[in-house]
Amino acid sequence: MKSLIKEFTKGIIKENPTFVLVLGLCPTLAVSVSVINGIGMGIAATFVLIGSSVIVSLVKGFIPDKIRIPCFIVIIATFVTITELCLKAYSPALNRALGIYVPLIVVNCIVLARAEAFACKNNLVSSFLDGLGMGVGFTLALVLISGIREFLGAGQILGYTLIKGFEPVFVFGMPSGALLVIGLLLGFINLLKNRER
Amino acid sequence: MKNNLIVSGSPHIHNKESVSRIMWTVVISLIPAGIAGVIIFGWDALWVTLVAVFAAVLTEWVCTLLTKKKVTIFDGSAVITGVLLAYNLPSNVPLWLPIVGAVFSIAIGKQIFGGLGQNIFNPALVGRVFLMASWPKYMTTFVKPFNYDAVTSATPLAILKEGKILEHISYGDLFLGRHGGCIGEVCILALLIGAAILLIKGYISWQIPASFILTTAGFTYVFGSSPLFHGDWLFSILSGGLILGAFFMATDYVATPLTAKGQLIFGLGCGLLTAVIRLWGGYPEGVSYAILMMNAATPFIDRYTKNRIYGTR
Amino acid sequence: MSIQEFLSIFISSVFIYNVILSRFLGLCPFVAISKNTKQALAMSGAVTFVIIASSIVTWLIYQFLLLPFNLAYLRTLSFVLVIATLVQLIEMVIRKTSPALYRAFGIYLTLITTNCAVLGAAVLNVDMFFSNGKAVAGSFYYSVFQGACMGLGYTLAMLLMSGIRERLELCNVSKAVKDFPLAFIIASVLSLSFMGFSGFSR
Numbered sequence: 001m002k003s004l005i006k007e008f009t010k011g012i013i014k015e016n017p018t019f020v021l022v023l024g025l026c027p028t029l030a031v032s033v034s035v036i037n038g039i040g041m042g043i044a045a046t047f048v049l050i051g052s053s054v055i056v057s058l059v060k061g062f063i064p065d066k067i068r069i070p071c072f073i074v075i076i077a078t079f080v081t082i083t084e085l086c087l088k089a090y091s092p093a094l095n096r097a098l099g100i101y102v103p104l105i106v107v108n109c110i111v112l113a114r115a116e117a118f119a120c121k122n123n124l125v126s127s128f129l130d131g132l133g134m135g136v137g138f139t140l141a142l143v144l145i146s147g148i149r150e151f152l153g154a155g156q157i158l159g160y161t162l163i164k165g166f167e168p169v170f171v172f173g174m175p176s177g178a179l180l181v182i183g184l185l186l187g188f189i190n191l192l193k194n195r196e197r
Numbered sequence: 198m199k200n201n202l203i204v205s206g207s208p209h210i211h212n213k214e215s216v217s218r219i220m221w222t223v224v225i226s227l228i229p230a231g232i233a234g235v236i237i238f239g240w241d242a243l244w245v246t247l248v249a250v251f252a253a254v255l256t257e258w259v260c261t262l263l264t265k266k267k268v269t270i271f272d273g274s275a276v277i278t279g280v281l282l283a284y285n286l287p288s289n290v291p292l293w294l295p296i297v298g299a300v301f302s303i304a305i306g307k308q309i310f311g312g313l314g315q316n317i318f319n320p321a322l323v324g325r326v327f328l329m330a331s332w333p334k335y336m337t338t339f340v341k342p343f344n345y346d347a348v349t350s351a352t353p354l355a356i357l358k359e360g361k362i363l364e365h366i367s368y369g370d371l372f373l374g375r376h377g378g379c380i381g382e383v384c385i386l387a388l389l390i391g392a393a394i395l396l397i398k399g400y401i402s403w404q405i406p407a408s409f410i411l412t413t414a415g416f417t418y419v420f421g422s423s424p425l426f427h428g429d430w431l432f433s434i435l436s437g438g439l440i441l442g443a444f445f446m447a448t449d450y451v452a453t454p455l456t457a458k459g460q461l462i463f464g465l466g467c468g469l470l471t472a473v474i475r476l477w478g479g480y481p482e483g484v485s486y487a488i489l490m491m492n493a494a495t496p497f498i499d500r501y502t503k504n505r506i507y508g509t510r
Numbered sequence: 511m512s513i514q515e516f517l518s519i520f521i522s523s524v525f526i527y528n529v530i531l532s533r534f535l536g537l538c539p540f541v542a543i544s545k546n547t548k549q550a551l552a553m554s555g556a557v558t559f560v561i562i563a564s565s566i567v568t569w570l571i572y573q574f575l576l577l578p579f580n581l582a583y584l585r586t587l588s589f590v591l592v593i594a595t596l597v598q599l600i601e602m603v604i605r606k607t608s609p610a611l612y613r614a615f616g617i618y619l620t621l622i623t624t625n626c627a628v629l630g631a632a633v634l635n636v637d638m639f640f641s642n643g644k645a646v647a648g649s650f651y652y653s654v655f656q657g658a659c660m661g662l663g664y665t666l667a668m669l670l671m672s673g674i675r676e677r678l679e680l681c682n683v684s685k686a687v688k689d690f691p692l693a694f695i696i697a698s699v700l701s702l703s704f705m706g707f708s709g710f711s712r
Contacts, residue, residue: 022690025541026626029534069623070594077587085583100633103586107624109538171330175532176701180305183694190691264684309695315681317674318699326702470706479709486706493700496673 007126011133017110018141019189024110027101028142029178035158038146039139040094041101044083046135048105049114051079053131056119063120072115073106080106110138148181149173216313219400220273226391227280227445233374233384237342238288242380245295246283252299253279260308274313278302281321281446284381285438285485286328287339294335298324318492319449322485329485339377350377354437358481371435382438392444401448404460405467409443410434412468413475420476439471442484452492459495459502466491515648516655523659525707529627530667531700536627540668541693545679550672551665558661560600560622561631564593565657568632569650572640589632597623631660670700 017023024045031041055075063071084102087095095102105111114134119127151157153172171177234242257275261268279299286295302324307316329336341350351359353366353376370376374384381388395401414430421428433439447453447467454463467487474483529535539553568589576582601619605612612619622628635653639646646652674696683692 022541023538025537026534029537070591073590073594073623074587077590081583081586084586100630100637103589103633104535104626104630106586106590107626107629109624112624167332169331170333171327171702174330174701174705175534176330176698176705178534179531179694179698179701183691183698186694187691190688305695305699309683309692310678311681311683315678315683317677317696318703323699323702326699326705330702330705474706478707480706483706486703489699489703490706493670493674493703496677497669500673 004125004129007129008133008136011130011135011137012140013137015134016137016141017134018138018145019186021110021113022186023113024108024138025182027104027108028138028145029175029182030101031098032142032146032149032178032181033153033173034097034150035143035146037094037097038142040091041098042135042139042142044087044098044102045105045108045110045138046132047083048076048079048108049111049135049138050128050131051082052076052111052115053119053127054124056115057122057124057127060120068120069112069116072112072120076111076115077106110134145178145181145185148185149177153177216274217272220277222398222400223395223445224273224276224280226394227277227284227381229387229390230284230381230384230441231280233387234284234288234380237374237383238340238380241340242283242288244292245286245288245290245380246280248292249283249286249295249299250276250279252296253282253303256300256303257308260304261312264308264312266312272313275303278307278320278324281381282324284441285321285325285379287336287378288380289338289340290335294328294332298328301327314451316451317495318489319446319452322446322489322492325485326489339379341377342375342383352376352378352437352481353432354475354481358475368431368435371432379438379441382441385435385440388440388444392440395444395448401444402457402460404457405447405453405464406443408461408464409447409468409471410439412465413439413472414468416469416472417476420472433472433475437475437482438484442471442488443467446484447488447491452495454495454498454502456499456502459498462498462502463491463495466494515652519652519656520659521707523656524663524666525704528663528667528701528704529630529660530664531697531704533630534626535630536625536664539621539625540671540697541690545672545675547669547672547676550668554661554665554668556619557622557625557627557664558658560593560597560625561628561657561661561664562654563600564589564596564628564632565635565654567592567596569635569653572636573645573650577644585633585636589629593628593632594623627660627664631657634660667697667700671696 011017015021018025018028027041027045031037052072052075056072059071059075080103083105084095087098087102114130118130122130147157149172152169153174155166155168169177172181231242231246234246253275258268279302282298282302283295286298302320305327306318306320306323307313310316337351337355339350339352353371366376372385374386376383392401392406396403414434417428417433418430419426419428421430421433443464447464454460467484470487470490471483474480474486480486523529527533530537530540536557539557571588571592572582572585576585576588597619601612604619635656638656639649639652671693675693678692
């Protein structure tokens with residue numbers, strides 16, 4: 001049981017896909033303009049992660065090794081299409097906000113990497129937990145980054161103005177600001193890692 | 198003169214003595230423009246400049262402490278960054294603006310690369326572009342010259358960009374700085390005095406300013422208005438941040454090519470980009486962006502224009 | 511179809527909405543491979559080629575297969591399969607015709623399948639040049655041209671980045687920011703400077 005819990009928690013800190021594995025950066029930077037978008041993308045990606053990890057671990061015995069990557073892609077793409085359609089139907093505003101990054105979940109390095117590195121080698125329950133953990137870790141990272149960006153760039157979090165009279169620093173809502181935030185965050189994390197040793 | 202001394206690519210091991218001398222001379226050469234700024238825009242200009250310098254030096258001190266490097270605040274380079282940043286700002290900005298800009302310039306534009314001699318981009322411009330993107334409202338509100346109350350006016354280039362006709366501005370006005378603009382960019386006379394000091398002492402090369410200014414002027418002359426070959430090239434030289442940029446920021450030792458040929462290419466690129474942005478881009482002034490982009494291209498320019506090692510083909 | 515439109519696609523794809531610095535597509539190789547100019551060039555060349563090829567094929571599939579049969583929602587799945595297949599094909603062709611080139615590309619060719627830039631370009635083409643389920647006039651040419659420009663923008667960003675990083679190899683940057691963090695900060699400044707191109711009107 002303990003090891004199962006570990007599969008879940010490792011995705012959150014020790015092997016956080018964004019900050020430690022440095023995967024899936026494209027949507028992270030693009031979408032993190034506001035916390036709502038971050039949460040939305042996180043949930044969508046988590047859904048795809050869990051779905052694909054589970055299916056891959058179920059059918060891993062039947063996929064010939066040579067064509068496993070295209071097979072994974074098909075499985076992932078199916079879940080992404082489901083996600084796309086659901087978003088279009090139930091949350092068109094979020095769909096528009098996330099834009100092309102929803103279909104791009106299919107080439108999100110996190111999803112493919114977990115399928116390749118874990119789900120095809122482990123059983124159903126572990127894969128499920130791994131997918132869930134990675135998804136949660138990804139979402140948390142998104143929330144952190146978009147929280148910083150939304151607060152500094154628009155003076156708000158989730159649409160609520162926090163400090164009156166704060167002059168928002170517009171650059172954080174722009175691509176340049178996103179790159180800056182992730183660069184500084186990664187540097188900070190490296191600093192912590194170096195201190196640990 | 199400068200080119201005879203340099204035989205290899207940066208980073209160099211600097212003799213601290215001579216670097217300080219050069220830096221402080223540059224600071225002195227910038228003083229005329231500062232005085233002009235205060236005369237034209239009032240005491241606000243002085244406060245902005247002092248605040249920027251103070252913040253820059255403080256940031257550099259803190260950064261060198263944190264990274265356990267040698268303390269370099271006395272070599273004058275942080276002061277230059279502070280001054281140049283201030284000169285790129287309107288005089289009526291709230292005082293926290295130059296502080297944030299200076300911190301950004303030094304921390305991100307310079308120290309994170311490892312400090313003096315290793316920055317890829319001109320630190321003052323990095324700060325300025327950051328401020329422009331973050332608080333465009335503050336960065337584009339200027340006061341009327343000689344009007345020490347805050348009556349706002351736009352810069353000549355901004356007026357042109359909106360398609361309006363310029364009235365009541367003569368070349369003399371442009372030369373002396375009798376119009377709205379950033380603290381250090383308006384008084385061409387004062388800037389040229391400072392530039393002359395640096396050129397005579399051989400601290401800056403003539404290649405970059407010459408190619409920069411001539412390219413911008415030439416391009417504006419050809420494409421500046423319809424029909425072709427009718428552009429107002431003199432106006433383009435005397436307006437905006439061209440003189441300030443070409444003589445004091447595009448000539449940054451570290452962020453620009455080493456060889457004369459490379460510098461000519463650098464200046465040409467800057468001039469071209471500036472003219473294109475001025476004529477067809479969304480911003481009225483393109484000098485800062487042009488220089489930064491050419492800074493980024495400098496490693497390549499250096500690679501292809503390096504001096505041959507003696508004895509090789 | 512007008513020169514205006516092509517020019518505006520060129521300026522926006524290469525500079526204003528640069529595929530890496532503004533749309534954040536293709537970041538993984540950008541940060542991982544841009545340390546060395548030769549590699550950066552190889553990667554950019556391969557990516558550009560694949561983008562152009564896939565722009566053509568995905569457009570054709572969308573126009574003649576998906577739309578007529580009301581299968582537009584299958585675009586993600588079909589595009590991604592197309593790209594994966596294309597990459598395999600290209601790999602095989604290069605391996606047969608020019609082993610030297612194949613060795614030069616190395617592993618990068620396979621990595622292109624997961625490069626967001628390629629799928630992103632295909633999806634963008636469809637989003638931008640189709641409206642209400644029909645192709646706009648000149649859609650095909652615009653799409654292919656946009657693909658080529660995105661490749662060009664990709665190459666530009668990679669080259670600038672690799673030049674800068676090669677230069678920084680000689681400097682003593684503090685350990686915490688070495689590699690990735692610094693790469694992002696450089697990209698941030700590059701992105702700031704490219705903002706100079708915004709608002710281009712012609």
